[in-house]
Amino acid sequence: MKRRLLLLCALAAFLTSGLSAADKIKVLILDGQNNHKWKETTPVLVNALETAGCFAVTVSTTPDSKAPKEAWNDWHPKFSDYAVVVSNYNGLDWPEAVQKDFESFVKNGGGFICIHAADNSFPNWKAYNEMIGVGGWGGRNEKSGPWLYVKDGKLFRDESPGSGGGHGKQHEFIVEIRNPDHPITKGLPTKWLHAKDELYSKLRGPAEVEILSTSLSDTTGKDEPNLMVRNYGKGRVVHNTLGHADYSMLERGFYFILQRSAEWAASGAVKATAEVPKDFPTDKVVPIVLEGYAPVKKP
Ligand code: ZN
Numbered sequence: 001m002k003r004r005l006l007l008l009c010a011l012a013a014f015l016t017s018g019l020s021a022a023d024k025i026k027v028l029i030l031d032g033q034n035n036h037k038w039k040e041t042t043p044v045l046v047n048a049l050e051t052a053g054c055f056a057v058t059v060s061t062t063p064d065s066k067a068p069k070e071a072w073n074d075w076h077p078k079f080s081d082y083a084v085v086v087s088n089y090n091g092l093d094w095p096e097a098v099q100k101d102f103e104s105f106v107k108n109g110g111g112f113i114c115i116h117a118a119d120n121s122f123p124n125w126k127a128y129n130e131m132i133g134v135g136g137w138g139g140r141n142e143k144s145g146p147w148l149y150v151k152d153g154k155l156f157r158d159e160s161p162g163s164g165g166g167h168g169k170q171h172e173f174i175v176e177i178r179n180p181d182h183p184i185t186k187g188l189p190t191k192w193l194h195a196k197d198e199l200y201s202k203l204r205g206p207a208e209v210e211i212l213s214t215s216l217s218d219t220t221g222k223d224e225p226n227l228m229v230r231n232y233g234k235g236r237v238v239h240n241t242l243g244h245a246d247y248s249m250l251e252r253g254f255y256f257i258l259q260r261s262a263e264w265a266a267s268g269a270v271k272a273t274a275e276v277p278k279d280f281p282t283d284k285v286v287p288i289v290l291e292g293y294a295p296v297k298k299p
Pocket of ligand 1 (some may be wrong): 036116117168198244245
């Protein structure tokens with residue numbers, strides 16, 4: 001009887017998730033420091049991935065910014081146990097050994113997804129900036145590389161002097177797909193309305209990335225990249241500048257693009273998340289995703 005119950009449970013889990021635990025793509029989310037409310041946004045990232053049914057998600061939290069140096073000795077995630085690392089981290093430099101391991105992980109075929117303020121991190125870490133292509137703040141300026149943007153459908157790498165990183169007041173804005181043939185963007189509406197968020201602008205860096213989508217900035221008048229991809233060694237990187245707060249992430253557009261990004265970063269293909277959900281935002285309506293999501297209590 002017990003055995004039958006176990007079998008039924010296993011069957012139910014399989015039917016719910018579509019995949020057994022062993023077949024799921026292993027994803028590691030990093031957090032622990034951020035000038036954003038990472039304790040509120042990490043659960044949303046977890047939920048966005050887990051509701052796809054094809055990911056097994058683990059979270060690794062760094063010591064906080066005031067922790068003694070020794071605390072960092074205990075933080076050394078084994079990146080190679082995962083197919084994809086997602087960073088929700090913006091803070092102090094990681095220990096050198098962790099940085100080296102992370103570089104090897106991506107070079108050897110690991111996937112990396114950089115979310116919102118994670119592109120503010122590590123202005124002096126060369127490999128990290130090559131991976132994300134462009135970043136903001138942290139003293140970034142023309143020495144970090146050109147400002148990457150689109151204007152009248154043309155790509156610009158603007159080398160004129162100036163600081164890197166900016167945004168206007170938070171608002172809902174249109175995201176415009178620039179490459180509809182990439183596995184992450186295939187079949188999506190060319191223009192879709194994203195929930196209230198910061199629209200990052202003037203990002204600078206080595207800028208060797210492919211732009212998948214942009215949004216028109218009210219502060220620069222340029223179409224600023226918000227979804228970028230690149231190959232790094234044998235690995236694949238996705239840089240998504242969206243996701244300032246939980247309310248910015250809690251919509252189908254952000255959820256679905258994160259799910260596809262994780263699948264593509266893991267394998268270079270999109271299969272489990274190939275079908276575009278019927279409630280993907282149009283250019284007018286933003287459906288809010290709450291299903292299965294338990295918000296963290298706000299203080
Ligand atoms: Zn922000």
